Amino acid sequence: MTPDTVMTIGRGALELALALAAPLLLAALITGVVVGAFQAATQINEMTLSFIPKLLVMTLVLVIAGPWMLKTLIGYTRELIMSIPGLLY
DSSP, rough: OOHHHHHHHHHHHHHHHHEEEEEHHHHHHHHHHHHHHHHHHHHHOOOOGGGHHHHHHHHHHHHHHHHHHHHHHHHHHHHHHTTTTHHOO
């Protein structure tokens, strides 16, 4: 196993982690901005107000994107395990 191979595997893992985290992070970001704008417009300074909408939106995104995320993760893991014999020469 060469250093280039290790770097390729590591890069693929980081790209996969970014792709899997992106839907949840974007949903939390958008929800936070919307709730923050609502709080600024109504001058409600309640710290816990943004928690429940973020939790609900992230749960909804996880229900919708969960099968795709799981399928992608299983595919990457399967590909990585199947490539082990070729990496051990």
